Amino acid sequence: MPLRAKKVYPAQFVYEKPASIEEAVALLDRYKEDARPLAGGMSLVPLMKLRLIQPQYIVDISKIQELRGIRKTSSHVEIGAITTNSEIQDTDWLLSEFPLIRDTVHLIGDVQVRNLGTIGGNISDADPSLDWLPTLIALESDIVIRGVKGERTVAAGDFLVEPYTTVLAPDELVTSIRIPLPKGKTHGAHIKIERRTGDFAVAIAACQLTLDGSGKCSKARIVIGAVSPLPVRAVSTEKELAGKILNESTIASAAEKSKNDLEGADILSDVKATAEYRTAMVPVIVKRSIISAVTGQSTEGKSGAHRD
Numbered sequence: 619m620p621l622r623a624k625k626v627y628p629a630q631f632v633y634e635k636p637a638s639i640e641e642a643v644a645l646l647d648r649y650k651e652d653a654r655p656l657a658g659g660m661s662l663v664p665l666m667k668l669r670l671i672q673p674q675y676i677v678d679i680s681k682i683q684e685l686r687g688i689r690k691t692s693s694h695v696e697i698g699a700i701t702t703n704s705e706i707q708d709t710d711w712l713l714s715e716f717p718l719i720r721d722t723v724h725l726i727g728d729v730q731v732r733n734l735g736t737i738g739g740n741i742s743d744a745d746p747s748l749d750w751l752p753t754l755i756a757l758e759s760d761i762v763i764r765g766v767k768g769e770r771t772v773a774a775g776d777f778l779v780e781p782y783t784t785v786l787a788p789d790e791l792v793t794s795i796r797i798p799l800p801k802g803k804t805h806g807a808h809i810k811i812e813r814r815t816g817d818f819a820v821a822i823a824a825c826q827l828t829l830d831g832s833g834k835c836s837k838a839r840i841v842i843g844a845v846s847p848l849p850v851r852a853v854s855t856e857k858e859l860a861g862k863i864l865n866e867s868t869i870a871s872a873a874e875k876s877k878n879d880l881e882g883a884d885i886l887s888d889v890k891a892t893a894e895y896r897t898a899m900v901p902v903i904v905k906r907s908i909i910s911a912v913t914g915q916s917t918e919g920k921s922g923a924h925r926d
């Protein structure tokens with residue numbers, strides 16, 4: 619018998635297209651757990667087609683203009699939640715001020731995914747293998763959230779409760795991401811191991827360094843993603859780097875310390891990679907991320923898996 623492709627359609631739902639944030643959160647509040655916001659649809663639509671989730675109401679936020687755009691103030695950069703990866707990738711001043719953002723966005727999926735996928739949808743999807751959250755934590759960002767009762771902000775490091783669960787209440791939307799402007803001379807890099815180009819990560823190291831006038835590291839924020847259910851700060855490595863001139867030896871010994879930060883963590887083991895492989899790769903990618911940050915060598919379009 620010839621094999622026939624099975625057509626997969628989502629279950630029926632009611633489609634709502636609010637024109638403002640107020641209208642969107644009022645709809646989410648009315649329908650509560652029966653509703654889902656739709657941004658780029660890159661994750662939500664496949665899940666609906668596979669009927670892994672069957673929301674009765676879809677609240678399409680993709681045309682709410684106040685959720686879109688990248689603005690710079692005297693203290694921070696604000697990226698609207700429905701700003702797409704491609705819009706971020708096309709913002710040259712942002713990429714040159716934040717090499718970590720430049721590296722992150724280039725490594726997300728392929729052109730089609732970057733054209734539709736949004737930064738707010740990426741973090742709200744709460745999949746531990748996605749790229750944005752480790753970067754936003756390394757950059758000490760805040761997530762701006764709006765619900766029917768008003769606005770609140772949450773540090774990026776506190777946004778995920780567990781895989782696929784965020785701090786968002788059913789009536790709440792991510793409206794923007796606030797990234798503080800770098801103080802001093804900062805450097806950053808994002809290293810990702812993936813099985814194939816454009817794939818979801820097996821392991822991520824997002825690194826943001828501040829160097830003082832003498833070339834010493836005055837501050838380091840390094841976040842390991844996709845290795846455990848929640849992103850992990852490599853605090854042992856950060857402490858080891860602080861106050862040091864960064865050279866081959868100080869970087870290598872600091873990167874080794876990242877093993878300590880995984881102690882007691884639940885390490886993911888799945889079809890993409892075993893826990894042993896992920897654990898072994900952490901000091902490797904932490905080291906590469908520090909070297910890439912210091913040398914300013916862009917990882918644009920390349921993942922850790924393909925760099926050697």
Ligand SMILES: Cc1cc2nc3c(=O)[nH]c(=O)nc-3n(C[C@H](O)[C@H](O)[C@H](O)COP(=O)(O)OP(=O)(O)OC[C@H]3O[C@@H](n4cnc5c(N)ncnc54)[C@H](O)[C@@H]3O)c2cc1C
Pocket residue numbers: 654655656657658659660661662663679699700725726727728731734735736737738739740741742743747748749750786790791792793816817818819
């Ligand atoms: C083939 C493929 C490859 C990919 N590769 C990568 C990759 O390499 N790296 C990576 O990081 N990502 C990758 N992605 C994910 C992609 O980048 C999107 O970020 C992600 O799919 C979600 O963004 P979206 O805008 O499409 O959100 P949607 O799919 O519309 O929504 C995702 C979830 O977030 C909720 N949501 C959306 N916006 C908001 C908001 N503002 N407030 C509250 N809740 C919200 C939705 O209700 C839904 O639950 C890939 C996706 C595909 C399909």
